[in-house]
Amino acid sequence: MSTLLETRRLKKYYPVLGGVLRRKVAEIKAVDEVNIRILKGQCFGLVGESGCGKTTFGKTIIRLLNPTAGSIYLDVPSDIMEEIDKLENSDDRDSRTLKELRKKYDLATYRGSMLSGIRKKMQIVYQDPTSSLNPRMLVKDVVSEPLIVQGLAKGQAARKKVLEMLYKVGLTEKHLYRYPHEFSGGQRQRIAVARALIIDPEFVVLDEPTSSVDVSVRAQLLNLFQDLQKDLNLTYLFVSHDLSVVECIAHRVAVMYLGKIVELARTEELYKNPLHPYAQALFSSIPIPDPTVQKRPIILTGEVPSPVNPPPGCRFHPRCPKAMQICTEKEPELKDIGNGHLVACHLIH
């Protein structure tokens, strides 16, 4: 399978302004040097707790936020990727060819009209369907707006497309002329999905789409996502803090902590055998809806530190039950230990 999306050393820092002259005193390192690769047709899960930067990462990838540094490559043919690789690894960092290639393919450098051009290919579905739909717009307008703005269809043709899309997500013609507040949470989320998919994107970021709906509706939405992925050949980035949902729908899962990826593997592999101490604690803390299963969960001490001043060395070491001396000094690299399972921990290396 070919790579659809790849990020290289992606960073998103927010400046903290302080002092009388409002200068930059510190930086919130929301996303700090993240490299991932998402294959076409795959559902890539990104888990972590609040404040770890997963939502920021999702929004930065599709350029809703401007990255501070790093590169994003969307659907770049493999030979060009190889060339970029070669140029980056050589000493020729500032060569003109590299710069030109970057300007053409690296999404992080896009501005203005090139940026509006790629909006067609990447879309996002938000967490809270109530606030992600304009309360003063009819469903018909909400779903047809992307078509009109991108100049793909107008009037009658647009209405036909809207109807097609609504049928695909499980709504009917009756729902066209209604306001969002007349629907339930699950239905609103479907409208948001329809809006995201109507312009035929290749890549969709699902930002905790099932967190604000009920358990029974969750299953409906997950079915919908899977069906649509097969139908329309989509690639997902499924961001969530709900580990049990991600386990069911994602092919590969990455665990994020304080802006860095600490472990990345295939879903079954990761859930069965987490290696990083944070991942172990995280997976052991999922409450299992079965009273006969008695686990000994690993309870972490302390709170998540603020991303303004991350601890030196490995960011997890103040809470890690297995921290060593080296963990306070050097940051561990994300290394592949075999069969696509990557871990960033000194214990494993």
Place this chain on the structure above:
Amino acid sequence: MTKEILVVDDLRLNFYTYEGVVEALDGVNLSLKKGETLGVVGETGCGKSVTGLSILNLIPPPGRIEGGKVLFNPKKKPVDLLVQKEAILRRVRGKYISMVFQDPRSALNPVYTAGDQIAEVLRHHRRKELIQRSLERINEEIEAGKAGFLTGYYKGIYQKMLKNPKALSLLILSKIPIVSRYKRMLNEEAKKEAINMLRIMRIPDPERVVDMYPHELSGGMAQRVVIAIALACNPEVLIADEPTTNLDVTIQLQILDLIKELKEKFSSSIIYVTHDMGVIAQMCDRVAVMYAGNVVELADLFEIFKKPLHPYTQALLESIPRPGKPFKSIEGTVPSLVNPPEGCRFNDRCPYAMEICRKEKPKLVEAKKEHFVQCFLYR
């Protein structure tokens, strides 16, 4: 047989909105035994949160309790909380029955420090104890010879507070600005007790946290402060309304562990309202499943998970996403409570619906020992 400390009997609640009358609770029956954790589980709109609120009669207008009883039985005679006067209810809330809310940030008043808010509860309900402690401290000071010239005066006031708290002289004195400094001692005692409560909640460095404002606290810590306020007066019953839904998974684990430990320590009974079946499996002894304003099943934890009787419970358990298995959801949507369907409210989605389900509403019957179901399949 363990005593039933709280019984909700046929509770009916209506909300009178512009859209019509929302029949939020349609005859809810629950019972909480002493020392157990009762889980109330259901989806959005099933009425679990308002059940908790109506036990304490905290339903805001346009809601109105239309019928039923809430029998609270701490000592010998059960008392119906719904007919009590406000003054008596105020003595019950916080001291005998207290509540922990879902969003810690909005449950705490942003302009008061955490310590102030815990101290407020203490001053209201454990006043006598605090006065006695202040008196002891004053006596110690006198004995140690460190008495200032006002100490004798303070002693007199505190003794008066102990004997006759509603005295007119106290009322006047407490309003005069400089003279009312005697309250300072009471506040200090309250603050010490608040620090103690925070330490029990396993908050590190409680002396510093006690002076922090809610916006300076993280979600987990804020929720611990809310739990501290709830448990400050050692209530008999604790109603926890989705206390960990807004928290991260690892923090949730810490809080759940804390609640389990505190239940032992304070020997309270807990009503735990949530929509997360996993949490129920970890925390509860008995479970009540609610749907559209009714309790449809009430049984032991293992019974509910292993042998659910009501079709809704079965469907709910099946719809929990499991890896490798296809996702099964419940057909249809929750009925609008403005025009609830006739008969059993689940009949339009129930795979076993019969003719009678559309006409009459089933009653909660004991299908097996200690296992109650509200369904015509089990009569």
Place this chain on the structure above:
Amino acid sequence: MRYRLREFKAGIRPTLDELKFTLKKIRKSPLSIVGTVIVAFYITIAVFAPVLAPPTDPRNPYSIFHDGYGPTPRPPGSPVNDPFILSTGWTVHFLGTVEGQLDIYYGCIWGTRTAFRIGVIVVAIALTIGLLTGSLAGYYGGTIDEFLMRFTDIVLAFPGLILAMALVIALPRTWPIDLGFLGLAIMIFFVLVFLGRFLKLQGIWTFMLGLLGLATVVLSYVWALGTPPIYIIKLGLTNLDKVLIALALVGWPGYTRVIRGEILRVRNEDYVEAAKAVGCSDFRVITKHILPNAIYSVVIMASLDIGAIVLTAAALSFLGIGAPVGYADWGQMISFARNWIWAGIENPWQYWYTFTIPGVFIFTFVLGWNLLGDAFRDILDPTLRRR
């Protein structure tokens, strides 16, 4: 054809539903009904003024007819004496006359039209300026925000009444407008707009372009003052118009602040970001997504303002600045009653009708708009709407 009709009906249905809901809400609150009734009543009077009080001089309907020149006001029901006026159909002074024998009934009826003119024009201008500045400041933030808000602060420092008085004295009676250069300025503006669309400029650049256009217009006008005119028309400015200009010039900062606040609240909502993710231009985001959700407070403020502006204008007319003498304006009429409020020891309230009747008109007009404003807030405020 039938399909179109069906489409139209289906499209209208949710708007109708919302309208029905709004009407139900209005019916539930008695004060809103009172407000609506009062305002509707005044609108009817204003619309049917020529029927209710046929003008004696059809070319100048706003000048109140006067029945002779007698200084003492006459009570309601006094007959008309002047033969010319009798010939036009007026037989009796329904509500009496005021000093100079100006008919109170006529003045109040036509004064309604003046009141609406004052209120609506001033609020419309102030609202437009306020919306423009507030939207730009709220949406773009940063230096634009600072710049615009400090400018607004400067304007806020001007005292409205005193500015009105100053303008009445300072502005000439006629204002010459050079149509040639006006046309040129408008053409430049449109050229710039098309240039912007052609170059597909985004956001901040369109704003810069707009500023450039504005600067060009102003500079060209200044330059034009020194050159021979192309085609001048003289715009007549009555004192009342000058008062309107003054009130509009100082009335807009309130709207700017309110709209800016609302936009700051709305622009962080998810649906605004979703619109940007779909590729909407800044203009579309502001007009279609942000403003429809942010406009409630402004609408409420506008309706309350109409009453307030009319009151201010009445005060200015009472002081003598404002409507010309004999003009049908409520404040004018009260100013004529100045000497007749207290008529001596015996029977002091003899001439009560001179100031009470116009006063009642002003009072109920402002009350009606205030209640309507409250009603709008109760109806339109999304947080209160769904209770």
